Amino acid sequence: MNTVKIIGAGLAGCEAAYQLSKRGVAVDLFEQKPLVYSSAHKLNGFAELVCSNSLKSLDKYSASGLLKFELEHFDCLLLKLAKKVSVDAGSALAVDRVAFSQLVTETVRKLSNLTVYHQTVRKIDCNTPTIIATGPLTEGDLGCQLSSMCDGFLDFFDAVSPIVEYESIDMQYAFKSNRYDKHQGIEQETSDCKGQQLEGDYINCVLDKQQYELFYSELIKAERVQQKYWENIPFFESCMPIEVIASRGLDTMRFGPMRPVGIIDPKTSRRPYAVLQLRKENTQGNLYNLVGFQTSLKFGEQSRVFGLIPALKNAEYVRYGVMHRNSFINAPKVLNKSFEMKNFPAIFVAGQLSGVEGYVESIMSGLIAGINMANRLKDKPKFDLPSTTMCGALTDYLTRQNDNFSPINANFGILPPLDITIKDKKMRKAAMAERALIDLPVLYDA
Numbered sequence: 268m269n270t271v272k273i274i275g276a277g278l279a280g281c282e283a284a285y286q287l288s289k290r291g292v293a294v295d296l297f298e299q300k301p302l303v304y305s306s307a308h309k310l311n312g313f314a315e316l317v318c319s320n321s322l323k324s325l326d327k328y329s330a331s332g333l334l335k336f337e338l339e340h341f342d343c344l345l346l347k348l349a350k351k352v353s354v355d356a357g358s359a360l361a362v363d364r365v366a367f368s369q370l371v372t373e374t375v376r377k378l379s380n381l382t383v384y385h386q387t388v389r390k391i392d393c394n395t396p397t398i399i400a401t402g403p404l405t406e407g408d409l410g411c412q413l414s415s416m417c418d419g420f421l422d423f424f425d426a427v428s429p430i431v432e433y434e435s436i437d438m439q440y441a442f443k444s445n446r447y448d449k450h451q452g453i454e455q456e457t458s459d460c461k462g463q464q465l466e467g468d469y470i471n472c473v474l475d476k477q478q479y480e481l482f483y484s485e486l487i488k489a490e491r492v493q494q495k496y497w498e499n500i501p502f503f504e505s506c507m508p509i510e511v512i513a514s515r516g517l518d519t520m521r522f523g524p525m526r527p528v529g530i531i532d533p534k535t536s537r538r539p540y541a542v543l544q545l546r547k548e549n550t551q552g553n554l555y556n557l558v559g560f561q562t563s564l565k566f567g568e569q570s571r572v573f574g575l576i577p578a579l580k581n582a583e584y585v586r587y588g589v590m591h592r593n594s595f596i597n598a599p600k601v602l603n604k605s606f607e608m609k610n611f612p613a614i615f616v617a618g619q620l621s622g623v624e625g626y627v628e629s630i631m632s633g634l635i636a637g638i639n640m641a642n643r644l645k646d647k648p649k650f651d652l653p654s655t656t657m658c659g660a661l662t663d664y665l666t667r668q669n670d671n672f673s674p675i676n677a678n679f680g681i682l683p684p685l686d687i688t689i690k691d692k693k694m695r696k697a698a699m700a701e702r703a704l705i706d707l708p709v710l711y712d713a
């Protein structure tokens with residue numbers, strides 16, 4: 268049987284490698300790091316999370332939670348490893364990104380029938396079974412060739428939020444609690460039945476009205492990194508830079524990343540005027556990232572303007588926020604549901620580049636592409652998932668004709684309606700999730 272070439276040992280490439288290896292298919296995995304790094308990658312290992320360290324909700328009645336549940340049903344390697352290196356983040360699955368990358372690298376390197384090559388692949392050989400999983404920052408010769416095989420790439424702009432040192436956060440103006448945490452801020456409930464301190468996973472940096480308005484006014488006029496080629500490329504709606512959100516109106520941030528709902532300040536026993544939440548970045552808990560504060564401000568401006576949030580006055584930044592191009596292929600035109608190119612049947616495209624959006628969605632595409640590549644080489648039927656499942660609905664969305672195609676995260680809006688009407692939104696989503704779980708096929712070789 269042919270050896271499969273996987274280009275890119277990111278989230279999708281590693282998951283695809285695992286799915287192929289466990290099905291007895293030999294894999295040559297090509298990764299350009301540590302020789303060459305994209306503008307967003309910094310770690311030398313595989314499966315690097317380039318921005319947030321959160322893989323979102325674990326609640327199976329949320330869209331992302333349902334997606335995870337389905338992937339685990341199909342023996343997804345990366346989610347299993349993520350859980351081993353998780354950090355506390357309420358109901359979300361967040362990981363220590365360095366530990367995660369190290370664990371994935373060690374595990375993938377040990378897979379049977381797998382050889383790793385550290386080199387930049389420049390050419391696609393259309394006769395070799397190949398999974399291209401080079402991510403949204405794909406460029407160079409390989410990018411040009413793939414783009415010409417797809418009639419050009421589509422693009423949007425994405426941004427990364429900063430990370431600060433825990434020691435530098437002024438906890439006089441911040442406190443730990445989760446949103447909607449029953450215990451937060453209430454004196455008599457800050458210890459549990461064993462007398463242990465109950466603390467939330469997030470650090471809440473509070474602002475009163477005056478502080479918020481000063482922060483807002485400085486933020487909207489702060490200096491941004493100017494890039495000519497951004498001008499005609501849209502932002503990804505759910506990853507807007509904070510200064511762009513702010514520019515839409517004084518209160519937009521208070522209904523977005525700085526919303527105070529579900530948070531009570533223990534000092535005042537009241538809901539603060541505005542809140543910036545910080546999430547643990549690593550298991551040691553000495554680094555925190557600014558949730559929802561992705562930005563294109565100049566580095567000096569980030570320290571100055573974010574420093575107007577009292578808890579961050581003296582914050583030490585280990586990583587500043589940055590902006591990046593995010594390229595993807597026009598999936599509805601060029602891909603089929605197996606993640607195989609319609610005009611180049613030996614070539615599969617997986618990960619963010621294939622038109623999915625998000626870490627877990629990228630893992631999903633790697634899983635489906637890997638299983639389908641194995642099935643193709645073994646003359647087995649395609650691995651096709653019902654559209655009532657989140658995985659099936661996402662692949663349907665990706666491959667259905669769409670003149671204005673743009674990537675989306677897992678969401679309930681892409682699932683077909685239920686046969687019965689359920690008015691309550693929460694109950695409707697729960698019923699859709701239950702239907703998906705019933706409809707999940709059993710994979711006998713999983």
Ligand SMILES: Cc1cc2nc3c(=O)[nH]c(=O)nc-3n(C[C@H](O)[C@H](O)[C@H](O)COP(=O)(O)OP(=O)(O)OC[C@H]3O[C@@H](n4cnc5c(N)ncnc54)[C@H](O)[C@@H]3O)c2cc1C
Nearest residue numbers: 275277278279299318319387388401402618619625626629
């Ligand atoms: C700046 C930025 C921030 C993002 N933030 C988030 C976020 O916070 N949350 C979220 O859910 N999603 C985020 N995304 C979107 C997406 O989930 C990630 O990009 C995700 O890592 C995509 O996984 P992937 O496997 O497709 O690509 P990647 O994880 O990027 O992996 C691609 C791999 O291919 C390698 N490679 C590239 N070209 C070559 C070549 N020619 N030869 C050999 N190797 C090559 C790279 O070194 C890399 O290791 C972000 C994307 C970007 C660009």
